[in-house]
Amino acid sequence: MQLAKIIGSVVSTRKCDRLEGMKLLVAIPIDMDTFEEKGSPFVTVDTVGAGEGEIVMWCGGSSSRATEMTTNKPVDATIIGIVDNVDILGKRVFTKGAL
Amino acid sequence: MQLAKIIGSVVSTRKCDRLEGMKLLVAIPIDMDTFEEKGSPFVTVDTVGAGEGEIVMWCGGSSSRATEMTTNKPVDATIIGIVDNVDILGKRVFTKGAL
Amino acid sequence: MQLAKIIGSVVSTRKCDRLEGMKLLVAIPIDMDTFEEKGSPFVTVDTVGAGEGEIVMWCGGSSSRATEMTTNKPVDATIIGIVDNVDILGKRVFTKGAL
Amino acid sequence: MQLAKIIGSVVSTRKCDRLEGMKLLVAIPIDMDTFEEKGSPFVTVDTVGAGEGEIVMWCGGSSSRATEMTTNKPVDATIIGIVDNVDILGKRVFTKGAL
Amino acid sequence: MQLAKIIGSVVSTRKCDRLEGMKLLVAIPIDMDTFEEKGSPFVTVDTVGAGEGEIVMWCGGSSSRATEMTTNKPVDATIIGIVDNVDILGKRVFTKGAL
Numbered sequence: 344m345q346l347a348k349i350i351g352s353v354v355s356t357r358k359c360d361r362l363e364g365m366k367l368l369v370a371i372p373i374d375m376d377t378f379e380e381k382g383s384p385f386v387t388v389d390t391v392g393a394g395e396g397e398i399v400m401w402c403g404g405s406s407s408r409a410t411e412m413t414t415n416k417p418v419d420a421t422i423i424g425i426v427d428n429v430d431i432l433g434k435r436v437f438t439k440g441a442l
Numbered sequence: 443m444q445l446a447k448i449i450g451s452v453v454s455t456r457k458c459d460r461l462e463g464m465k466l467l468v469a470i471p472i473d474m475d476t477f478e479e480k481g482s483p484f485v486t487v488d489t490v491g492a493g494e495g496e497i498v499m500w501c502g503g504s505s506s507r508a509t510e511m512t513t514n515k516p517v518d519a520t521i522i523g524i525v526d527n528v529d530i531l532g533k534r535v536f537t538k539g540a541l
Numbered sequence: 542m543q544l545a546k547i548i549g550s551v552v553s554t555r556k557c558d559r560l561e562g563m564k565l566l567v568a569i570p571i572d573m574d575t576f577e578e579k580g581s582p583f584v585t586v587d588t589v590g591a592g593e594g595e596i597v598m599w600c601g602g603s604s605s606r607a608t609e610m611t612t613n614k615p616v617d618a619t620i621i622g623i624v625d626n627v628d629i630l631g632k633r634v635f636t637k638g639a640l
Numbered sequence: 641m642q643l644a645k646i647i648g649s650v651v652s653t654r655k656c657d658r659l660e661g662m663k664l665l666v667a668i669p670i671d672m673d674t675f676e677e678k679g680s681p682f683v684t685v686d687t688v689g690a691g692e693g694e695i696v697m698w699c700g701g702s703s704s705r706a707t708e709m710t711t712n713k714p715v716d717a718t719i720i721g722i723v724d725n726v727d728i729l730g731k732r733v734f735t736k737g738a739l
Numbered sequence: 740m741q742l743a744k745i746i747g748s749v750v751s752t753r754k755c756d757r758l759e760g761m762k763l764l765v766a767i768p769i770d771m772d773t774f775e776e777k778g779s780p781f782v783t784v785d786t787v788g789a790g791e792g793e794i795v796m797w798c799g800g801s802s803s804r805a806t807e808m809t810t811n812k813p814v815d816a817t818i819i820g821i822v823d824n825v826d827i828l829g830k831r832v833f834t835k836g837a838l
Contacts, residue, residue, distance in 0.1 A: 344664075344682065344683040344684070344685075344715065344716060344717060345682055345683065346683065350530050350531055351528060351529045351530035351531060351535075352528070352529050353499065353525060353527070353528050354525075354526045354527040354528075354529075355499055355523035355524060355525050355526055356524075356526050357490050357491070357523065357524045358490060358499070358522060358524070359489055359490060359509050359522040359523060360510070361508070361509065361510075362522060362523060367443075367499075369474060369528065369529075369530055375666060375682070375683075381680075383473050383474060383475055383480075384474035384475060384530070385443065385444055386443040386444065386445065386474075386499055387443070388443075390656055391654050391655060391656060392654070395531070395532075400650065400652055400655070400664075400683055402714050402715060402716040403503075403716055404503050404504070404505075404700075404701050404702060404716055405503060405504040405505065405603070405701070405702040405705075405801070406701075406702065406704065406705060406713075406714050406715055406716040407505065407716075408504075408508065409658070409705065409712055409713055409714040409715075410656050410658065410714050411657070411658075413714075415508055416505075416508055417501050417506065417508040417512075417520060417522045418443065418501060418505055418508075419443060419501040419502055419503055419505040419506075420443060421714060423655060423656040423659060423714045424652035424654065424655030424656060425653075425654045425655070426652050427652055427653050428650070428651040429648060429649070429651075429666065430648045430649050430651075430666075431647050431666055431681070432647055432648060432692070433692075436648075449629050449630055450627060450628045450629035450634075451627070452598065452626070452627050453624075453625045453626040453627075453628075454598055454622030454623060454624050455623075455625050456589050456622065456623045457589060457598070457621060457622030457623070458588055458589060458608050458621040459609070460607070460608065460609075461621060461622060466542075466598075468573060468627065468628075468629055482572050482573060482574055482579075483573035483574060483629070484542065484543055484573070485542040485543065485544065485598055486542070487542075494630070502602075503602050503603070504602060504603040504604065504702070504801070506604065507603075507604060514607055515604075515607055516605065516607040516608050516611075516619060516621045517542065517600060517604055517607075518542060518600040518601055518602055518604040518605075519542060548827050548828055549825060549826045549827035549828060549832075550826050551796065551822060551824070551825050552822075552824040552825075552826075553796055553820035553821060553822050553823055554821075554823050555787050555788070555820065555821045556787060556796070556819060556820030557786055557787060557806050557819040557820060558807070559806065559807075565740075565796075567771060567825065567826075581770055581771060581772055581777075582771035582772060583740065583741055583771070584740040584741065584742065584771075584796055585740070593828070593829075601800075602800050602801070603702070603800065603802065605802065606801075606802060606805065613805055614802075614805055615798050615802050615803065615805040615806045615809075615817060616798060616802055616805075617798040617799055617800055617802040617803075618740060641763075641781065641782040641783070641784075641814065641815060641816060642781055642782065671779050672765060672780035672781070672782075673779055673780060687755055688753050688754060688755060689753070697749065697751055697754070697763075697782055699815040700815055701799075701800050701801060701815055702800070702801040702804075703800075703801065703803065703804060703812075703813050703814055703815040704815075706757070706804065706811055706812055706814075707755050707813045708757075710813075720754060720755040720758060720813045721751035721753065721754030721755060721758060722751060722752075722754070723749060723751050724750045724751055724752050725749070725750040726747060726748075726749050726765065727747045727748050727765075728747035728765055728780070729746055729747060730791075733747075
């Protein structure tokens with residue numbers, strides 16, 4: 344799994360039926376070395392009520408369909424948790440709200 | 443999921459039976475930082491009636507088979523929606539027809 | 542899906558039983574910007590009777606098992622069609638036999 | 641599969657139900673040429689009781705759900721073993737505890 | 740599928756039960772342009788009795804579980820054949836034992 348920051352949203356009216364009612368968010372990868380943004384934004388589906396500015400954990404590939412909300416959906420990136428803390432080598436390197 | 447722009451089409455007569463009747467489009471990735479084309483074109487299967495010039499959302503891997511039209515098909519990139527708007531940090535950065 | 546050109550073949554006698562009788566071809570990626578070879582060759586399994594020099598469409602990952610011939614086979618790159626034409630922005634950029 | 645070194649942990653309170661009780665660790669890839677860290681840290685789920693500083697073997701994609709603990713879970717990187725030794729070209733290049 | 744050369748092995752005592760008895764080999768990618776080593780070594784599971792120095796064909800992702808030996812196992816890279824010959828553009832570029 345990887346971390347990302349929620350930075351926006353996508354609206355699509357003409358879409359696959361199975362996506363009806365799903366919240367499509369734009370996220371940007373967060374590098375866990377620096378806790379800075381790194382790489383290109385992507386679209387992800389929310390299953391935990393994430394909001395703009397929050398750091399989330401997401402998973403990709405077929406595993407992104409392994410939640411109640413995304414079963415059998417054509418999604419390849421799903422937010423699976425909002426990150427509270429990250430500790431690296433015994434030091435707290437991230438606390439929710441700090442980024 | 444990622445965004446891409448439809449730029450063309452592919453015709454294949456001698457192909458896997460399961461692809462019979464599927465519309466094969468050429469898409470080019472759209473970077474959501476700049477909303478410019480970035481990367482190499484690829485072939486994708488259309489499930490929403492996308493047309494040339496439209497910005498679409500697509501998914502890859504096994505999830506590209508998770509639509510009614512693509513179930514059990516040998517496809518690894520499926521268009522799952524036509525993008526109307528993208529908002530990033532409270533600003534509308536893309537509106538359908540603008541690219 | 543991606544395009545590739547068939548450039549060779551692989552013979553493996555001691556192999557997984559499920560691969561028995563499958564035609565293993567060497568393909569090289571074709572970039573759809575330039576229609577030139579780009580990247581490293583890879584091994585792919587043929588399901589459509591492709592021959593050396595032909596431009597084919599292939600799919601990867603679990604979708605490469607979604608053909609009659611490759612169901613339950615340990616393959617991660619399958620040729621699913623021989624390309625006749627590619628049109629980009631209203632121009633025919635590739636016709637079978639041209640490369 | 642790849643090797644990685646456990647360097648930390650992630651806490652997420654608001655998360656997908658199916659992740660309840662899973663240990664989320666931060667790992668950094670270990671290059672098997674040099675046995676040094678290489679690349680960006682990522683989040684992985686522990687199934688073998690790995691601890692900080694240990695070199696582990698992990699697998700990704702759908703295979704990361706192929707353990708008793710991770711079946712049907714939205715995880716795409718799972719620790720599947722703690723590495724005791726690695727031999728390359730007849731030489732022991734890694735022994736547990738050495739890194 | 741890709742080619743790789745077997746260069747070593749990994750021992751892991753504390754591991755996922757489902758890996759019990761599996762032979763874990765270290766392989767290094769072989770570029771089919773030059774037939775030289777290219778890229779970083781990785782861990783793969785053997786299903787064909789490959790030995791050090793042999794050039795093998797392997798597959799990744801979910802397809803690496805599509806052999807009798809690896810069904811439902813948490814593996815994402817499986818050796819599926821020992822390569823005898825590779826022909827490119829009508830020339831034999833590799834014969835078993837030559838590398």
